[in-house]
Amino acid sequence: MKSGDQSALAELYDRYSGVVYAVALRVLGDTGAAEDVLQEVFLQLWRNPGAFDAARGSLGAWLAVITRNRAIDALRRRRPETDIEDVILSVAPDLAGEADRSRAAQKIRSELSAMPTVQRSALEMAYFEGMSHSEIANKTGEPLGTIKTRIRSGLIALRKAFQS
Amino acid sequence: MSEHEQFADDLALHALNALEGEDRVKLEQHLASCSACRLELEQLRGDGSLLALSTLGPKPPLRARQRLLDAVAKEAAASASRAQSARTPVQPRRSWWGLLGWAATAAVIVFAASLWKENSGLKRDVSTWRAVVGQQTLELERVQKVARTITDPEGQRFTLVAMKTPAQPQGKAFYLRSRSSLVFVANNMPPLPPQKAYELWLIPMQGAPMPAGTFKPDARGSATVVNPPLPGGMEAKAFAITVENEAGAATPTMPIVMMGTGE
Numbered sequence: 001m002k003s004g005d006q007s008a009l010a011e012l013y014d015r016y017s018g019v020v021y022a023v024a025l026r027v028l029g030d031t032g033a034a035e036d037v038l039q040e041v042f043l044q045l046w047r048n049p050g051a052f053d054a055a056r057g058s059l060g061a062w063l064a065v066i067t068r069n070r071a072i073d074a075l076r077r078r079r080p081e082t083d084i085e086d087v088i089l090s091v092a093p094d095l096a097g098e099a100d101r102s103r104a105a106q107k108i109r110s111e112l113s114a115m116p117t118v119q120r121s122a123l124e125m126a127y128f129e130g131m132s133h134s135e136i137a138n139k140t141g142e143p144l145g146t147i148k149t150r151i152r153s154g155l156i157a158l159r160k161a162f163q164s
Numbered sequence: 165m166s167e168h169e170q171f172a173d174d175l176a177l178h179a180l181n182a183l184e185g186e187d188r189v190k191l192e193q194h195l196a197s198c199s200a201c202r203l204e205l206e207q208l209r210g211d212g213s214l215l216a217l218s219t220l221g222p223k224p225p226l227r228a229r230q231r232l233l234d235a236v237a238k239e240a241a242a243s244a245s246r247a248q249s250a251r252t253p254v255q256p257r258r259s260w261w262g263l264l265g266w267a268a269t270a271a272v273i274v275f276a277a278s279l280w281k282e283n284s285g286l287k288r289d290v291s292t293w294r295a296v297v298g299q300q301t302l303e304l305e306r307v308q309k310v311a312r313t314i315t316d317p318e319g320q321r322f323t324l325v326a327m328k329t330p331a332q333p334q335g336k337a338f339y340l341r342s343r344s345s346l347v348f349v350a351n352n353m354p355p356l357p358p359q360k361a362y363e364l365w366l367i368p369m370q371g372a373p374m375p376a377g378t379f380k381p382d383a384r385g386s387a388t389v390v391n392p393p394l395p396g397g398m399e400a401k402a403f404a405i406t407v408e409n410e411a412g413a414a415t416p417t418m419p420i421v422m423m424g425t426g427e
Binding site for chain 1 (some may be wrong): 172173174175176177179180181182183184185187207208209210211212213214215216217218219220221222223224225228229231232233235236237239240
């Protein structure tokens with residue numbers, strides 16, 4: 001999408017707004033606040049389309065991460081901590097199609113369901129509640145090292161499930 | 165345990181923005197010089213995105229689409245209006261306009277530094293070179309006046325930017341590798357927390373970033389760094405700025421707040 005191309009933005013909105021809104025709503029639990037984040041994420045894409053590096057893979061995944069970060073900032077009532085240009089991630093394949101995303105999402109949900117509850121919980125506290133490792137350790141009463149290892153092995157398990 | 169293994173768990177937490185404190189500082193220092201770990205961090209961020217992509221939820225309300233398109237149309241109209249204004253005979257440019265002039269004066273300052281050195285040698289052979297030294301002294305007085313204009317705290321500074329555009333932090337580094345001379349000029353720098361200073365870094369073509377002086381902006385956000393101690397002949401790939409303790413640091417503390425490559 002080149003800057004100034006409103007019809008391209010509308011197409012991208014139609015393709016990815018469901019993912020963006022779902023992530024924002026999952027983090028914030030409030031439809032009005034989620035709609036504000038949805039608006040902000042697509043306006044940022046409109047203002048700075050070059051921030052996304054297409055060579056690194058999925059626009060959907062990038063938007064999901066941008067949305068999660070903005071929603072966490074909103075949840076914690078703080079100024080945005082990360083500029084969108086600094087969010088660099090690597091995901092393949094592209095997942096541009098609804099069917100591809102749906103299949104991938106199903107795989108990930110299955111993997112999450114199969115995980116031990118404590119591990120899934122640590123991942124979700126970090127990702128959807130924006131908690132730091134020490135906050136998670138305080139809440140669960142487990143050692144910091146255990147939390148760190150759980151989160152890493154959880155992410156690696158998701159990677160393997162996605163690639164399978 | 166290798167250094168990479170030592171940071172493996174912390175990388176995963178950092179990918180989710182869940183790492184904090186000293187662990188985060190150490191990891192960011194390591195990331196500054198380890199491309200393998202930067203790559204793994206990108207991969208782990210991608211793994212984290214799978215959590216987001218797996219989220220189920222209702223579709224956004226229909227009004228949200230129209231709200232976005234209305235906002236975009238409004239911005240596009242405002243942008244077109246600004247472009248129209250820019251076509252008037254007087255074309256305001258961003259503050260680099262001002263820096264163009266500064267570029268020339270900064271180059272003169274670097275030249276002046278070399279003149280100082282050369283003057284010392286010339287004075288050993290006064291009878292032959294007296295006339296040359298006299299001429300160079302006049303030249304030096306001229307460039308000293310220019311230098312004072314830039315660096316004197318009582319000097320007035322004006323930064324020109326496009327109308328209705330918030331002033332952005334800007335820095336310009338003039339570096340003469342053969343003489344290890346550096347002049348750095350910054351504008352609109354945000355204020356610092358107590359006991360903190362900005363630190364300028366020379367990023368060489370190979371190897372770790374080199375400290376190139378600390379500075380604190382004045383009340384107007386302006387600052388200059390002139391000829392900090394630098395190793396000789398270092399080829400610069402870029403310059404960067406971080407926020408450090410007042411005494412400065414030997415290695416940069418992430419995040420990098422400003423960075424620029426050679427023009």
